[in-house]
Amino acid sequence: MSCRIIDGKALAEKIRSRITKEVASMKTKPCLSVVLVGEDSASKVYVSMKEVACIGAGMKSRNIKLPESTTEEKLLAEIRALNADKSVHAILVQVPLPKQINENRILESVAAEKDVDGFNPCNIGRLHSRSPTFVPATPKGIMRLLDEAGVELAGKHAVVVGRSNIVGKPVAALLLAADATVTQCHSKTKDLAAFTKQADVLVVAVGKPRMIKKDMVKKGAVVIDAGTSRDANGKLAGDVDESVRDVASAITPVPGGVGPMTIAMLLENTLRAARNQGCK
């Protein structure tokens, strides 16, 4: 079976160029503040990519870097200041946070109208009750890729592997809202392959290099690989093995699939936050 490669990089570039044009026409430029606490090397790379993308789109970027030893109270004070700052339209607190900090308490403290990650419980609730909200960037990017690939979701069986707050749970909610029948698998699922083999649309967001093999996928399935991790040799790898291309009808590559869409969707959310706050 010939497998279509869903090009997230190309779609993300198209979206970014549309956003850049719109921002160029605005008198007040959207401003995103990304807060990074500590020295996690992957987080540093992600934050720097977000900053570069933001500036590339003509937006303002105000990154705040705090030491690993930062207390919860100090971080809360920083977020309260950003919430009150009218020149900042969008706030993103990069996770994971150091272990002395209660992540939920921090994410709850981000003003809902600036919460471009959609991680505030108020925005999570809105996502599940299907009222307009900031949809988390990676799940939003996945849905856009499925749409671009012309995948009809109504009545299809979508299987999500992973239950993180960042990808697994919100993408399952979005697939359900798109009328798919959704099964959610996770680390305690018994006989994972029995579920993945039923998927018309398989979304994998685990972070385990190449864990989904060809014999776990139904012929003709659409496969979305939201994993990015390093294998034992330090090579960047998705959650889906190359061999899956022999059976899938379409697949997102790593790199160049979901990753670039995450950044494009963050820019879209930032632009929306700024517009909602009156930027013209």
Ligand code: GUN
């Ligand atoms: N860490 C990994 N992905 C993300 C994301 O999309 N947003 C935030 N805030 N942290 C992350």
